[in-house]
Amino acid sequence: MNLRPATPSDYDRIITVVDAWWTREVHAILPRLFLDHFHRTSLIAETPNDLAGFLVGFLSPSLPDTAYIHFVGVNPGFRGTGLARRLYEAFFALARADGRTTVRALTSPENTASIAFHQAMGFTATLATAHDGPGTDRVLFHRPLGG
Ligand SMILES: CC(C)(COP(=O)(O)OP(=O)(O)OC[C@H]1O[C@@H](n2cnc3c(N)ncnc32)[C@H](O)[C@@H]1OP(=O)(O)O)[C@@H](O)C(=O)NCCC(=O)NCCS
DSSP: OOEEOOTTTTHHHHHHHHHHHHHHHOOGGGGGGHHHHHHHGOEEEEEOEEEEEEEEEOSSSSOOEEEEEEEEEEGGGGGGSSHHHHHHHHHHHHHHHOOOOOOEEOOOOOHHHHHHHHHHHEEEEEEETTTTTOOOEEEEEEEEOOO
């Protein structure tokens, strides 16, 4: 399994699998701009034949202490093997190298797998009512990057 920084062209592979990997329509919340402008801080996990997983993240341009993970997905055939943990730890390392001290992410309250995953990864979860507008609650995650 190889981990590498993403390139803008990885978008075309990612966008064709996200709805299947999430088992619901999520492609609209991953527009191409994320890979065009944040590929250097995003990661691809692949085998010679398969896209195994990806992480889309960035170093906040407005909050100098913060790194943000927008999306992580692991191919269902590679789940439960620690791949998402590896992607997160690689992102934590690049964020620390830039002096970031906090990582943030969010999910919808219905995504119980994401909540369990983030708690296993040491994130604190907080419910934010109407975070993304009236009727759209989110679970906000944060984790100090220390060490
Ligand atoms: C959530 C997801 C990324 C986890 O990927 P994964 O590679 O299977 O996760 P890992 O094997 O690295 O697991 C890391 C830790 O999270 C825990 N975890 C992962 N998925 C879990 C689940 N569904 N329920 C409970 N715990 C879970 C693991 O037990 C593990 O804990 P441990 O290291 O303490 O033993 C994957 O299921 C996925 O792609 N889901 C669909 C997309 C999605 O919802 N992404 C997250 C929101 S953007």
